[in-house]
Amino acid sequence: MPPLAVVGGSGAYDLLAREYAGGRNLGPRETPFGPSAPIRELEVDGSPILFLSRHGETGYHRTARFVNYRANVYAMRDLGATRVLAWSGPGAIDPSLQIGQYVVPDDLLDETRHREDTYFTGGSVGFVRQSPVFCPSLRAAALAACGNTGTSTRDGATYACTEGPRLETPAEIRKLGIIGGQLVGMTLAPEVFLAKELCMCYAAICYVTNYAEGLSEKPFVPGVLFEGLLDEDEMAQVNAAVAGFVDIVRGVAASEPGHCHCAHLLDRYKRRGTIGEDWRQWIGR
Numbered sequence: 001m002p003p004l005a006v007v008g009g010s011g012a013y014d015l016l017a018r019e020y021a022g023g024r025n026l027g028p029r030e031t032p033f034g035p036s037a038p039i040r041e042l043e044v045d046g047s048p049i050l051f052l053s054r055h056g057e058t059g060y061h062r063t064a065r066f067v068n069y070r071a072n073v074y075a076m077r078d079l080g081a082t083r084v085l086a087w088s089g090p091g092a093i094d095p096s097l098q099i100g101q102y103v104v105p106d107d108l109l110d111e112t113r114h115r116e117d118t119y120f121t122g123g124s125v126g127f128v129r130q131s132p133v134f135c136p137s138l139r140a141a142a143l144a145a146c147g148n149t150g151t152s153t154r155d156g157a158t159y160a161c162t163e164g165p166r167l168e169t170p171a172e173i174r175k176l177g178i179i180g181g182q183l184v185g186m187t188l189a190p191e192v193f194l195a196k197e198l199c200m201c202y203a204a205i206c207y208v209t210n211y212a213e214g215l216s217e218k219p220f221v222p223g224v225l226f227e228g229l230l231d232e233d234e235m236a237q238v239n240a241a242v243a244g245f246v247d248i249v250r251g252v253a254a255s256e257p258g259h260c261h262c263a264h265l266l267d268r269y270k271r272r273g274t275i276g277e278d279w280r281q282w283i284g285r
């Protein structure tokens with residue numbers, strides 16, 4: 001089976017590495033877009049995994065706005081991955097979501113402004129359908145794996161992806177809520193769109209980290225994560241959710257790829273002869 005690519009923070013990788021020693025450090029990979037983030041290769045109960053540390057391997061080295069998404073997705077595909085599982089901790093706009101809950105989003109609002117968001121810069125390819133945004137088959141595997149941890153899991157939510165690195169204003173959160181955003185984070189776009197351009201399956205598992213600005217009155221606390229946007233009890237709930245990561249990866253990695261259309265998203269362009277079978281030749285078309 002091709003490796004499952006997992007994109008997350010370095011803390012998540014440490015959890016995996018603690019349980020599955022002997023991983024291979026592939027380092028940053030060279031791509032036509034420059035070097036990717038560091039990638040590690042390891043085996044989880046017989047299933048090959050590629051782990052890409054989106055923000056670098058030394059904590060939050062590179063904020064979401066400055067991640068080289070094109071290089072990262074290219075590198076994962078180049079190493080043979082056809083499925084990408086993203087792991088991220090966004091805020092909640094929907095007050096019915098709970099801190100520490102798992103959410104498998106099913107739609108996305110792209111509010112980013114300054115990111116390179118396509119491989120098809122030549123102008124002849126590009127009408128890639130975005131419904132469903134996330135691969136239904138990989139989503140089902142993610143939901144099953146989250147459910148097996150016993151942690152509350154929500155099936156479906158709209159993730160609003162903002163530019164950052166600053167957090168959102170209260171008015172921006174109100175606006176995003178009005179237009180349907182339930183989660184707010186900075187990482188899934190354009191990652192999911194780029195994965196689709198390379199005909200990969202992509203799904204995300206979000207653990208709710210905090211309530212977005214304006215949803216609850218939280219005093220300013222200097223020197224801590226988000227300056228007090230989440231309190232100590234909430235932090236404990238977040239840590240409990242993060243602890244389920246290894247079991248979730250194990251579950252998704254063991255799942256068989258189901259039926260989906262991801263591999264056929266560009267068939268029209270192949271039939272037309274605009275692009276060939278080798279995806280490396282698609283870049284810039």
Ligand SMILES: [Zn+2]
Binds near residue numbers: 201259261
């Ligand atoms: Zn798929």
